[in-house]
Amino acid sequence: MTLQSQIVEQIRRMILDGRLRSGDFLPTTRALSEQIGISRNTTMQAYERLMAEGYIQTRPYVGTFVSAEIPETAFCADVCACGPKSGDITVDVSDANLSLRLENLRAHGIVNPHAKRLLADFWVGRPAPEAFPLKTWANLVRRRLNRSGAVLTEYRDPAGLMDLRQAIADHLGPTRGLTADPDQIIIVGGSQDGLNLIARLLIGPGSPAVVESPCYQGAAYLFESFGAELYPVPVDEDGIDVSRIPDVDRALAYVTPSHQYPLGATMSLERRLALLKWASECRSYIIEDDYDSNFRFVGSPVTALKGLDRGDRVFYLGTFSKSMGPALRLGFVVVPRAFAKPAQTLKALMNNGQPWLEQAAMADFMMSGAYARHLRRLRQLYLSRRNAALSALERHFGTIEVSGEDSGMHFVWRLPDGLPKAGEIERRALEAGVGIYGLNSGAAHHFGKAEESDRHLVLGYAALSETDIDLGIAQLAQCLGRNGATKPRSVRSIFVGAGR
C-alpha cells in the first residue's frame, strides 16, 4: 500500500467509524504533511481522492471538512451494525434466499487431495502426462496467437468456434457412427459444463432423473443440486437395466453406454434400442456421456447411442479431458435438433462460451489428422498399461475378478474374500504411498449399496508407467500381507456368463 492509500484508508475508516463526523474539519494538507512527515504532494493527492469519493469537501477560505452529504444514519451505528468487522465475519447464510440447499451441496471428488505425496497413484480420469503432444500443441498455440489479430479482443459465438465444431462433426461420423450438424454442437468447458447446460434445460425441483447405480458422482450430485428426484437403476454386464427403470414420465436419464462408469460394462444393442424406446414412450430425454470411448481395446468402437437416435432424444457428451487433458477444459455437446437454438442461447447466458485459444488449437490439431494419430498411440499405450496392471494383480493376488477392462483408462477389481474392505485398503495403501481407491473415492456413487461398494476398487492405470504400476501393486500387496500369490493366476469377468 502506498503512503497515499494509507492516508485515504485511515481517514475513510475514521469517517465510517464515526470518529470524524459531517462538518468536522480536517487539518490542511500542509499541516498534515508536517505532522506525519511526508511530502505535501502525497497528502494533496490523498485529499483529492477522498473528495472524488465524496468523503470530504473543500471550500475556499473555509477549509477541508467531512462531507455533509453522508447521512448521519449511514455512519458507525448502522454500518457497523450490518455485521462484524472484516476478520471476524461469522459464517451465516441463514437469512439468505437460497435457491439450493447448501447443507446438501456436494461435488464429485475429481482432484486427488493426496496426489503430491504418492509413489504410484491409481486415481481415475488422468491421461498419461508424457503422452500429451506438448510440442505440437505449443506450436499450434504459437501460430494461432501470431495470427490472432483482433480475435482476442472481441466476443465470439458463445456456442463455440465453427472450425472446431466442424472438426468434431467430421470426427464423430466415422468414429462414432453419429451424424451431427455443426449447429447442433456446442463447445463446452468439459463434460461437467455440458451436463450443467443440459440440466439447466431439463432439470428443476422435483424433476425425475434416472441414473445408473453405481453412477458418476459429477452427474448425480449436479442433478441433486437442481433439486432433481433421483431414480437409481442397477447396471449389469449389458449396462443399465432398462426394464428396471421405474414408471416415470418426462424424465432425464444419464447413461454411460460405451464404458459404464465405474463398472465398465458396454451397453448392449438390445438395451440401447430399449432405452431409446423408453425415452420415446415416456417423453423422456437421455444424456449419453461418452467420456472414454476412444480407447477400446477389443473390437471396434461401438456406435454411439446418439447414432441410433432417430427420435432426437439423446444429448451426446464428448470431452477432450481424457484424450488430451482436463486442464484444457474442453468438450462438446451434440444436442437434439430441437434444442440447438435454446442450448446456444443458454450457453450465452451461462458464460458466453469457452476461451478461444484452446478451441482454435484443438481445431487445428483435429483437422491436421494429428488427433486421430494421437488417439491411436494412446490406445496402444493404455492397452500395455492395462495389461501391466492386470498381470501385476494376478501375480500378487492370484485369480482376480475385474470388469470394464475392455476399454478406457480404468477397470474395477472386485476384492477377493480374504481382503479387507475397500476403505481399509485405501487407508493402508495411502500410508504406504500408493493411491488406490474404492468406488466412492473414485468419483462413483453407489445408491444404497454400501456393502457392494466396499468390495470394489477402481484402478486408473492410464497415467502410470508399467514400472510404476508394478511398483504400486507390489507395494499394495505388501501392505496387505500378500507377497506373491500361490493361487492359479487368471482374470475372470465380474459379470459371470457375460458373452464377451
Place this chain on the structure above:
Amino acid sequence: MTLQSQIVEQIRRMILDGRLRSGDFLPTTRALSEQIGISRNTTMQAYERLMAEGYIQTRPYVGTFVSAEIPETAFCADVCACGPKSGDITVDVSDANLSLRLENLRAHGIVNPHAKRLLADFWVGRPAPEAFPLKTWANLVRRRLNRSGAVLTEYRDPAGLMDLRQAIADHLGPTRGLTADPDQIIIVGGSQDGLNLIARLLIGPGSPAVVESPCYQGAAYLFESFGAELYPVPVDEDGIDVSRIPDVDRALAYVTPSHQYPLGATMSLERRLALLKWASECRSYIIEDDYDSNFRFVGSPVTALKGLDRGDRVFYLGTFSKSMGPALRLGFVVVPRAFAKPAQTLKALMNNGQPWLEQAAMADFMMSGAYARHLRRLRQLYLSRRNAALSALERHFGTIEVSGEDSGMHFVWRLPDGLPKAGEIERRALEAGVGIYGLNSGAAHHFGKAEESDRHLVLGYAALSETDIDLGIAQLAQCLGRNGATKPRSVRSIFVGAGR
C-alpha cells in the same frame, strides 16, 4: 468414410429399417466381396464390427445371420415411430419437462452481427485490439507450456489457480480498496460465468431480483431465465436510486457502481452506504459488477462497494474481458466469506473450473507488474479516443448531451430534438457502413421506457482509432444530413445539476 464403415452403416440401416430381420442370413464375406468388388479383408472387418455391436451373429457350419437378441419390437415400426428420420426432424420440445420457459429465453446481444462489413463500429465492450500485449502474452504462454509437466493432464482446483487468485487479491487492495482472501476469490469464465454462479446460489423461481433501469441485458435476462421476479429501479446521476427499491425482502440486487451500465453514472458514497444498509435490513445480497473501473479519466478510481461491505453482503464481479480481451474468458468473483465454501463446490459442479493456460499466463502477467503498466497505457489511449469521439460529435452536432464520459470505454449520447429515433439512426448508419447503436442493441435493457431508449445512443470508442472515430462520426453526420454544425460546440452532462 472408409469402405468398411460404409458396409457397416448399410447393413446396420437395413437391420434397423426392418429390411433385414432377426435370423435373416447375410452373404458370406467372400460372396459379398465378389459382389461389390472389394477385398475380403474389408468385408471381414465390417462383419466383425457388426458382431461386436450385436447386430449379427455367426455360427460355424451355419453362417452369418441377423442377431436374434434384437427384439422384434425395437425394429422399424417402433424406432422409426420415435420421430422422423434425421434431416427432417421437426422442432418440437412440447413434451419435454423443461425447467425454464424456452419461448421466453433470450440472451444479451454481445456479438455484433454486422461487425464484418463496417467501416467504423461503435459496438460496446470491445477493448483496443492493437493494444493487446500479444508479444508478452505469447511469451508467457510459451514459457508456461514449456514448464507445464503433468499440469495439462490433471484436474485442478475448480475455484482457480492459486497464483492468479493471489495476484488478484494483491491487485484489488491498492486499486479498489478491497481486502479479499484468495479463498474468497473464484476464477470464472468472465462476468457472465460469475453472474451465473451467483444466480445459481441465490435465484430460484419467484426470487426477487433488483436491477438498475436501464440495466445490462446479460444480468436481467439471466435472472429471468432462472424465473426471478425482476424489480427495475431507476438510476440517476448518483447511480441506482436506493430510496425507490420496492419493499422486498431477501432479494438479490445487481448494480454497476463504478460506471453504471449503460448510462455511466458513478454511484455516490451516500447511495453506496444506503444500498449496504438496505441489504442488511432486508436480508438481501448485492452483486457489484465492476466491469470497467480500471479506466477512470477523472480523479482516482472510487473504492469498490465491496470495500465498504462490512456486513459481508456483496459479491464483487471482476473481469479481464475489458482490460485484456473477451476471448480469454477470464474473470473472478469475490464472494462473501460465508459463501466461499459453497461457491467453490458449486463451481466444481458447474464446470470444474477454467482452463489452466489463460489463468497461468494472466497470473504471470499480473505478478510481473506488466498488468498495471498495461492498464495505465490503456487509460491514456482510451482518454484520447473518448476526447476524439466527443470532439467529433461536437464538430458535427454542436452542443451535445452525454453521460458516463468520465470513465470506461463508452459513453451515452442523448439525441438532440432534431434527430430521428435511435433505431432509425442505427438503421441508416449501418447502411452507410457505420455501427452506432441504441441502448437495446448496446446490450442494455430499459424497463418500460421505450421512448427514453429511443433518445439515446451508446458509443463504444475503445476499439477505434481516432481516425476511424472521426471518419465514423462524419459519415454518421452525413447520413443524418448534418455537414458541420453551426451551433456552439460544447459538452454538457445529461445529469443536469450533477456536481461532477
